[in-house]
Structures are given as C-alpha cells and as structure tokens.
Amino acid sequence: MATVAATGLDEVGVGRPFRAAVLVLVAGFFLIPVLASARYSLLGTHGHITLSAYRSLFADPNFWASLWLSFKIAVGSMLLTASLVVPTSIWVNSRSPRLARAMDAISLLPLGVPSVVVVLGFLGAYHGLLSILLSSPLILVPIYAMLALPYSYRTFDTAVRALQVGPLTDAAHSLGAGWIATTLHVLLPNLRVGLLGSLILSGAYALGEFVVASLLSFNTFPVYIVQIGLTAAAEAVAVSLVALLIAFLPLSVITLAGRGGSKGVV
Amino acid sequence: MERGELQLRNLHKSYGAAKALDGLSLSVGAGELVVLLGPSGCGKSTALRAVAGLESLEAGSILVNSQDISRLKASKRNMGMVFQNYSLFPHQNARENIEFGLKIRKVAPASRRKRAGDLLELVGLQDFGDRLPHQLSGGQQQRVALARALAIEPAVLLLDEPLSALDAKVRVALREEIRRIQREVGIATLFVTHDQEEALAVADRIGVMRAGRIEQFGSPVEIYASPATEFVADFVGRVNRLGGTVVSASAVEIPGVGQLSAETGLGPGAPVNVLIRPEQLGIRENPEGSLRIVELGFMGSSFHARVATESGAALSVTISPEEALGLRPGICADLFQRGPVLLALPDQATLSPVAQLD
Numbered sequence: 003m004a005t006v007a008a009t010g011l012d013e014v015g016v017g018r019p020f021r022a023a024v025l026v027l028v029a030g031f032f033l034i035p036v037l038a039s040a041r042y043s044l045l046g047t048h049g050h051i052t053l054s055a056y057r058s059l060f061a062d063p064n065f066w067a068s069l070w071l072s073f074k075i076a077v078g079s080m081l082l083t084a085s086l087v088v089p090t091s092i093w094v095n096s097r098s099p100r101l102a103r104a105m106d107a108i109s110l111l112p113l114g115v116p117s118v119v120v121v122l123g124f125l126g127a128y129h130g131l132l133s134i135l136l137s138s139p140l141i142l143v144p145i146y147a148m149l150a151l152p153y154s155y156r157t158f159d160t161a162v163r164a165l166q167v168g169p170l171t172d173a174a175h176s177l178g179a180g181w182i183a184t185t186l187h188v189l190l191p192n193l194r195v196g197l198l199g200s201l202i203l204s205g206a207y208a209l210g211e212f213v214v215a216s217l218l219s220f221n222t223f224p225v226y227i228v229q230i231g232l233t234a235a236a237e238a239v240a241v242s243l244v245a246l247l248i249a250f251l252p253l254s255v256i257t258l259a260g261r262g263g264s265k266g267v268v
Numbered sequence: 269m270e271r272g273e274l275q276l277r278n279l280h281k282s283y284g285a286a287k288a289l290d291g292l293s294l295s296v297g298a299g300e301l302v303v304l305l306g307p308s309g310c311g312k313s314t315a316l317r318a319v320a321g322l323e324s325l326e327a328g329s330i331l332v333n334s335q336d337i338s339r340l341k342a343s344k345r346n347m348g349m350v351f352q353n354y355s356l357f358p359h360q361n362a363r364e365n366i367e368f369g370l371k372i373r374k375v376a377p378a379s380r381r382k383r384a385g386d387l388l389e390l391v392g393l394q395d396f397g398d399r400l401p402h403q404l405s406g407g408q409q410q411r412v413a414l415a416r417a418l419a420i421e422p423a424v425l426l427l428d429e430p431l432s433a434l435d436a437k438v439r440v441a442l443r444e445e446i447r448r449i450q451r452e453v454g455i456a457t458l459f460v461t462h463d464q465e466e467a468l469a470v471a472d473r474i475g476v477m478r479a480g481r482i483e484q485f486g487s488p489v490e491i492y493a494s495p496a497t498e499f500v501a502d503f504v505g506r507v508n509r510l511g512g513t514v515v516s517a518s519a520v521e522i523p524g525v526g527q528l529s530a531e532t533g534l535g536p537g538a539p540v541n542v543l544i545r546p547e548q549l550g551i552r553e554n555p556e557g558s559l560r561i562v563e564l565g566f567m568g569s570s571f572h573a574r575v576a577t578e579s580g581a582a583l584s585v586t587i588s589p590e591e592a593l594g595l596r597p598g599i600c601a602d603l604f605q606r607g608p609v610l611l612a613l614p615d616q617a618t619l620s621p622v623a624q625l626d
Contacts, residue, residue, distance in 0.1 A: 166353070172322050173355040173413075175342040177369035177420060187368075191359045 036246070043240040055236035056244075064226060065241065069248070071139055072223035076208040078143035083154045083204040086147065088197065091159045092189060096167040102159075109155035117149055121214050124148065139220040142208070149214070150207035154200040161196020165189070198256050209249060272332050272423030272456045273298050274319070279328035281314055281480075288314040290480030292328070296424070299454040301447070305467040306477035307503065312460045315477075316428050319458060321345045332423045348417030348455075352429040354409040356401040362388065362412045363397035369420035387415035390449060407438040414446065418453060425450065425457040431466060443470050464504045468492060476500045494610070501543045501610045508546060508583045511615060514538045520612065524558055524577035528605050532612040539615040546584040548607035550591065551575060557600040564597055575601060 046052035059065055094102040112120055124145055147154075167189060174184040190197065212224040221229075227245065231238035274296040281289040288311045296302045304312040317323035319330055321342030330338040337345050356365050366384040375383075388394045391411035401409055410430055417425060430446065431439045447470045450457050461467055467474050468488040475482045476491060476499075484496040495501035498509075512522040514534045519527050520542055532540050551559065551573060558578060565572040571592040573585045585603070587595075595601070 165358075166355075169351055169353055169355040170357065172317075172320075172342075173349070173351060173357070174368075175322065176320050176345075176347055176349040176426075177416065178343050178346070178372040179368075180341070180343050183372055187371075188357050192357070 036243070039239045039243055043236050043243060045236070055234075055240040058234075059230075059237050059240050059244070064221065068221045068223045068226035071221065072209055075139065075142050075146065075222065076205045078140065079146040079150065079208040080201045080205045082143055082147040083150065084197065084201060087151075087155050087158045087200060088185070088190070088193075091155065091162045092167055092185060095159070095162045096171050105155070105159070109151045109159075111152075112149045113152045117214055118217065120149060121145055121217065139215075139218075139222070141218070142211075142215060142220060142222070145214055146208040146211060147204060149211070150204040153203040153207065157203060158193070158196050158200040161193050161199075162189075165192050194259075198259065202253060202256055205252075206249065209245075273334075274424045274456050274458065275331040275334075276315065276319065277329045277331065279315065279318060279330070280326045281311075281318065281323065282326065287311075287480045289318065289325070289328075292477075292481055294475055294482060294485065296456045296458055298456055299451075300472045301450050301457040301459060301470060303459045303461060303467040303471035303474045304477055305461060305464060305474050305504070308462055310477040311480040312462075312477050313428055316426050316458060316460045319424070320347045320349050320426055346420065346423050347426050348420060348422030348424070349426040350410065350413045350417050350428065350430045352432050354401070354406070354413050354433070356409055356413055356416070358401055361398050361400050362393060362404065362415075365401070365412055366416045366419050368416065373420065383419055384415075387419055390418075390452070391415045392445070405438075406434050407442050410434065410442060411445070414449065418449075418455070422455070425453075425455045427457065427459040429461055430459070431461070432463070439466070440469075446470065468504070474504075476503060478503075495543075498541075498543060498611060498613060506546050506584060507543050507610060508549070510542045510544065510583065512540055512542060514540050524579055524581070525583075525603055526558070528609060530609040530612045532614075534612075534614055541613045541615045542609050543611040543613070544605075544609045545586075545607075546572070547586040548605065548609070549583070549585045550587060550604050550606050551585050551595070551601040552591075552604065553595060553599060554602040555600055557602040559601050559603055561595060561597050561599055561601055564592060564595060571595075575603070 043055050044051050044053070046054055090105065094105050115123075125141075128144075170188055170192075171184050174188045179187065210224055211222070212228065215222040215225050216228070223245065227238065227241050230241055274294075276292055276294040279289045279292040281287075290311070292311065292315055294302070294304075294315075304315060306312045314323055318325050321337075321340060321344075325338060328338070329336045332345075356362075357368065360368065363381075363384045366387050367380045370380045370383060384397070385394070388397050391414055393408060393411055393415070396404065396408060396412075399408075401412070404412065410433075414430075427446070431443055434442060443466055446459075459467075459470060468491075471488050473485060473487055474491045475485045477483065478499055484491060484500045486494075491500060491504050495504065501507050502509075510522045510525065510528070512520045512525075512528070514532050514536050515521045515527065516536060518529050518531055520530045520532060520540055521527050522542070528542060528544065530540075530542050532538070534540060547570075551561070559575045561573055562576050562582060563574040565574075567586075569589075571587050571589060573587055573592075573595070574582050575585060576582045583603075
C-alpha cells in the first residue's frame with residue numbers, strides 16, 4: 003500500500019523521504035507493541051533479562067496440548083472448507099447463476115446471526131447426526147468451517163467469478179475431461195490464489211476463535227491464552243508472541259506459494 | 269484420422285416458452301464444411317452445443333458415422349470444439365493447451381509433444397509454443413484453440429462463431445486459414461456464424477436457420493442465387509423488394525420504375541412482390557428518367573447507388589466504377605435489369621408502390 007501511494011507521489015515530486023517516512027510510521031505502528039511485549043515477556047521480577055516465562059510456558063503440557071488441538075481443528079476446518087466451498091462455488095457459477103446469488107446470501111448468514119445462536123442451533127439441528135462427535139473438540143471443525151464461510155466462501159467465489167468458469171469447463175469437457183479432471187487440471191490451477199486466500203481465512207478463524215470454544219469448554223489455544231493471562235502475566239505475553247509467530251510462519255509460506263501460482267508457472 | 273459423418277435428426281429444445289430448436293435436421297458429409305447461418309437467437313449455437321453435448325435435448329438424435337451419440341456425455345463424444353472467446357486454459361502455454369486432450373487420454377509424453385509440435389506447425393505458430401495465452405494476439409489464440417481441438421483427432425470439428433471476436437482483417441485471414449486446415453485434415457466440420465459473407469466464403473454447404481429449424485440447405489451459390497424463401501434472400505446478401513403487378517407470363521410492372529422480366533406463374537393483373545439483388549440492376553443517366561440518384565457510396569471495387577422513385581421509395585443498385593463516371597447524387601436516371609429476379613411472391617396485401625428492403 004505504502005509503495006503504491008509513493009509511486010504516485012513520485013510523479014508529483016514528493017519522492018523518497020516521504021515514502022521512507024510512511025514506511026517507518028507503518029512499521030512502527032505494528033512493531034512497537036510487539037517489541038514492547040517481547041521486552042516485557044523477557045523481564046524477570048528483578049528487572050533483568052530472563053527466558054523463564056518461555057521456559058515455564060514450553061514446560062507446560064497444557065500449552066502443547068491446546069496448541070496441537072487448535073492446529074488439528076484448523077487443519078480440519080480448512081479441509082472441510084475446501085471440500086464444501088470449491089465444488090459449490092464452481093458448480094453454482096457454471097450451472098446456475100440464480101443459485102449463485104442465493105449462495106451469496108447464505109454464505110453471509112453467520113455474520114448476521116450471533117455465533118452463540120449459530121452454535122446452539124447447529125448442535126440442536128445435527129444432534130443425531132453428530133452425536134459421536136459431540137463430546138469431542140472436533141465438533142468445532144464443522145462449526146468453525148461454517149462460521150468462517152462469510153470470509154472463505156466469498157474469497158473463493160470472487161476468484162471463480164473472475165475466471166469464466168463456464169467457457170473453460172465447456173472446453174475441458176469437449177477435450178474429454180470429466181468434472182473431476184476439469185476441476186483438478188483446469189480450474190484449480192487458475193484458482194490457486196483464491197483457494198489459498200479462502201483457506202487462510204478459514205484456518206486463521208479456527209486458530210483464533212475463543213467464544214464458542216470457551217462456551218463448549220474445550221481447551222483450544224485461544225482459551226489457553228486467556229486462562230494463562232488470568233494467572234501469569236509474563237507467560238500470557240510470551241504465549242501471545244509465540245502465537246503470532248505460529249500464525250506468521252504458515253501465512254508467509256502460503257503467500258509465497260500463491261505468488262508463484264499467479265505467475266502461471268505450474 | 270477417422271473420417272466422420274454427422275447427422276442431426278429432428279432436434280428439439282426449448283428454453284421456457286421459446287423454442288431454440290424446432291425439429292432441426294441436417295447432415296455433414298465426411299470432409300465437408302457445413303455452415304449454420306442465421307440471425308442471433310435462431311438456435312444455431314444451441315444446435316452446435318447440443319452436438320458437442322454441452323446442451324441437453326428434449327428430442328431428436330445426433331449420429332456420428334450412423335452411431336447415436338446423443339446420450340453420451342460431452343467428454344465422451346470426441347468432438348473438437350472451438351469457441352468464440354477462445355477458452356484457452358490461462359495457466360498453460362500454447363503447447364500444453366494443445367496437449368491437454370491427449371494428456372486426458374493418457375497418450376505418452378513423447379508422442380504428445382510430437383503431435384503438439386505438428387499442430388503448432390499446421391496453424392503456423394511453431395515458434396509460439398511456450399507462450400501463455402495472454403501473451404498471444406486474439407488471432408493466435410484462436411489458432412491455438414483450433415490446434416487444441418484437432419489434437420484429439422476428433423470425429424467432427426465444431427466451430428462456434430470462431431471469428432466473431434477478431435477484427436476485420438484477421439477475420440478474413442483466419443477464415444481462409446481455417447478452410448485450408450479443414451481441407452488438409454479432411455474433417456467433417458460444422459461452423460456456426462451470423463456473418464453471411466463469412467458463410468459464403470468458407471462453406472461447402474450452408475444451412476440458413478430461422479426459429480430453430482433449417483430454412484434452406486444448399487451450396488453457397490444456391491443459397492445466394494436461388495434463395496428458397498424471402499427470409500433467405502433477405503438474410504444472405506442485399507436485396508430489393510419491389511411491389512408490382514403481373515403484366516405477362518414473364519414481366520412485372522413496377523410503378524415508378526418500369527418493367528422487370530420475371531417468371532411469376534401468375535395471371536396478368538395479379539399483385540406481386542419481386543425480390544432482386546442490387547447487382548442485377550443498373551442505372552444510366554437520363555434527364556427524362558423517372559428515378560433520382562440519392563447517394564453514391566464508393567465500396568472499393570464498386571459503387572453502391574441509392575435511387576428514389578417519384579413517390580420517394582428507395583432502392584439499391586450496385587454499379588461498376590466505369591458506370592459510375594458522370595453520375596452524381598441529384599441527377600435523374602433510368603433503371604435497367606441485368607439479371608434474373610430472385611423470387612416473385614404473390615401479394616394479397618394492399619400494395620405499396622415500391623417498398624425497399626436491404
């Protein structure tokens with residue numbers, strides 16, 4: 003964003019110093035709280051630097067358990083999102099534009115209805131079907147996949163609309179490809195960036211959601227962060243920084259992968 | 269390559285109340301190029317997509333080499349199809365696009381590459397195999413699309429308005445190219461277009477479509493010179509429609525114009541509408557003439573004259589540059605007839621002296 007603005011300003015002669023200033027401001031805005039948190043988490047009770055907060059954190063089995071649980075739920079949520087969103091969006095956009103508009107509205111529903119209501123409704127509606135899952139934290143997978151739909155579905159759907167799915171599927175079919183081959187070899191390679199964006203949002207939602215998990219008394223990572231914050235301040239900040247790092251690494255990997263795809267090198 | 273023959277029998281398809289195909293029947297012989305020509309909404313693209321399996325039918329059968337394929341899925345029909353908007357796969361380069369159908373058929377990489385190379389050469393793009401679609405011009409993209417369609421050695425080649433998205437010069441060059449390649453490969457081809465000039469230029473036979481059925485099926489010369497109906501005469505080429513009265517077995521009197529020779533099969537005194545092409549009429553300067561030149565348009569190899577009768581009705585006449593010497597808008601002229609009328613239709617309705625249609 004900053005570079006785009008600066009390129010425009012270069013033409014009117016404002017130039018480099020301004021660009022640098024904006025960059026520093028933006029970087030400062032994001033980095034100063036992170037650095038301050040880092041400093042706080044490293045300061046022991048006597049005012050000298052210590053890794054004790056991190057040591058006790060990593061020694062806590064609940065830390066690893068909650069992290070592992072949230073990771074599983076996020077992966078499950080991403081897989082479920084992919085298996086729901088990809089065929090639905092492709093199908094409605096290529097076969098039934100009227101349904102596409104209906105899907106638009108449906109995908110927005112979780113935004114309009116409070117998540118507590120959604121969860122209670124969900125548990126009530128699927129009680130019989132999901133009774134095996136109900137006591138397991140994996141029940142959060144379908145709930146998160148659904149709650150994240152407004153973001154994940156629309157992100158993918160926008161990419162599908164931009165691609166002219168109809169003509170491309172027609173061409174693929176006439177060349178002998180069935181639906182599966184068409185989706186795998188023609189559509190998805192062109193929708194990679196949209197799909198990654200959609201999955202990032204779904205995964206991030208699952209990694210960060212607190213209300214529903216806490217309501218259903220599952221010790222996911224966000225629930226653990228809040229709990230530890232009640233008892234140990236330095237550990238709470240440390241765990242937040244670790245969470246930031248955990249979120250940052252896969253996001254960068256996915257973003258880099260997406261950039262490769264947009265060049266069309268497959 | 270398998271030499272296919274295509275037959276469409278009594279195809280029916282409707283969208284709600286609108287009939288897109290209303291008993292369409294047609295045959296394309298081995299190695300033949302048949303054009304489906306018609307105005308937009310006449311069902312020609314629906315027919316083509318039905319042959320490809322991309323559109324379902326309510327009734328009728330589609331036969332390739334006498335085998336009914338109308339129940340097969342699109343992916344099992346072995347039709348090579350070229351689309352108006354190219355529809356190349358954006359993430360694959362030209363060569364990969366051409367190889368796509370072969371890859372689906374699990375053809376070995378070496379022979380796939382060989383075939384793609386041959387086809388790139390056939391369409392004149394041997395140096396462009398590594399380009400992505402967006403790095404190619406429209407005409408080049410459509411050549412790749414043609415090569416991709418031919419790569420699977422289809423039984424029939426289907427072209428859906430393949431030139432409509434291109435500009436005029438590329439359009440003419442590419443249609444000649446398509447014709448050359450089609451002859452070279454010897455494949456039965458169904459070509460859909462709304463452009464009558466294009467149809468006349470490339471077709472072995474033309475099916476003029478109207479409201480979901482074939483209005484006339486014949487060679488380009490037949491369609492142009494002996495249209496079966498007024499619709500065909502009007503849609504293919506330009507035509508003047510003149511109201512008059514039969515004077516004898518071979519003459520019709522057109523008020524304000526004079527006599528035209530036309531076999532009407534009607535008795536003297538019968539009202540009749542005569543259709544005649546602009547190039548079958550001529551004009552010469554005559555200060556006493558009953559017609560006035562309204563406009564002279566230079567078309568390159570000829571002039572297009574619009575002349576008006578005293579009552580104000582206009583008709584079109586095509587004249588050579590030599591004939592146009594000395595003519596200019598505003599002067600009076602006589603009309604003469606060079607060739608036969610296309611059609612003479614009995615007219616029960618009240619006659620307007622001269623109606624013009626082109």
